[in-house]
Amino acid sequence: MMEAFTAYCFDLDGTVYHGTEPVQAAVELIAKLQENSIEPYYITNNSSATPEQVVEKLAGFGIRTKLEYVVTSALVAAHYCRENLPGKTVQMIGEAGLAAALEAEGIQQVETSPDLVVMGIDRDITYEKLAQACLAIRGGAKFIATNGDKAIPTERGLVPGAGSFVKLVEFSTGVSPIFMGKPEAYMLDYIREKSGCEKKDMVLIGDNYDTDILAGIRYGITTIHVNGGVTSSEEVREKERQPNYLLSNLAELH
Numbered sequence: 001m002m003e004a005f006t007a008y009c010f011d012l013d014g015t016v017y018h019g020t021e022p023v024q025a026a027v028e029l030i031a032k033l034q035e036n037s038i039e040p041y042y043i044t045n046n047s048s049a050t051p052e053q054v055v056e057k058l059a060g061f062g063i064r065t066k067l068e069y070v071v072t073s074a075l076v077a078a079h080y081c082r083e084n085l086p087g088k089t090v091q092m093i094g095e096a097g098l099a100a101a102l103e104a105e106g107i108q109q110v111e112t113s114p115d116l117v118v119m120g121i122d123r124d125i126t127y128e129k130l131a132q133a134c135l136a137i138r139g140g141a142k143f144i145a146t147n148g149d150k151a152i153p154t155e156r157g158l159v160p161g162a163g164s165f166v167k168l169v170e171f172s173t174g175v176s177p178i179f180m181g182k183p184e185a186y187m188l189d190y191i192r193e194k195s196g197c198e199k200k201d202m203v204l205i206g207d208n209y210d211t212d213i214l215a216g217i218r219y220g221i222t223t224i225h226v227n228g229g230v231t232s233s234e235e236v237r238e239k240e241r242q243p244n245y246l247l248s249n250l251a252e253l254h
């Protein structure tokens, strides 16, 4: 199992950690891969953190990695805007991770009359921000969402994810966004392009069936579901399309 892949894509929230608590079996597995000269990718739908912040957080759990191995929905959203919608202005709802990603791609951020609304998790969300996004979309701005996650696993339990607020804007405007995060293929495609690996060399390890596992299944790579996060093993067993591996704990891979 260990030597079968070259690109291990670890989901973060609920797989490698629960908020501020590391998942020990994941930390050990990553160390073991690195002993075998395999540098895993860390792939998160959460757009709030910059790659620098993710590297720092992982370091706090004893996981050493570099910026190039961190792939967030914010990076991929900004990359998408630059590649497919060059020169467009953006009104952003989000945190430092999304702001930095847009800036790094040279995308101009505006307060009013944007060409695009790019929306990620914003834990300082207000009625006014939501109103501005809705007005911009009603005015013709294209709607891009970093991810559609209903909930985020934290040390406190499941709290609302970006998708819950995206749904509000969608409900109010009647406009559906283009989603960047899993289960869409953009993040996995980004890794495949960066690493130069083939789909048969990629494995996605995650806790959330509707994002991680479906992304991997749809993209055509190996998937490992691990219990303890958003979707329980029991819930996964009831799904029509099954992951390649269904684990109660990543220690089973050692």
Ligand SMILES: [Mg+2]
Pocket (backbone or CB within 6 Å): 011, 012, 013, 014, 015, 206, 207, 208, 229, 230
């Ligand atoms: Mg997760």
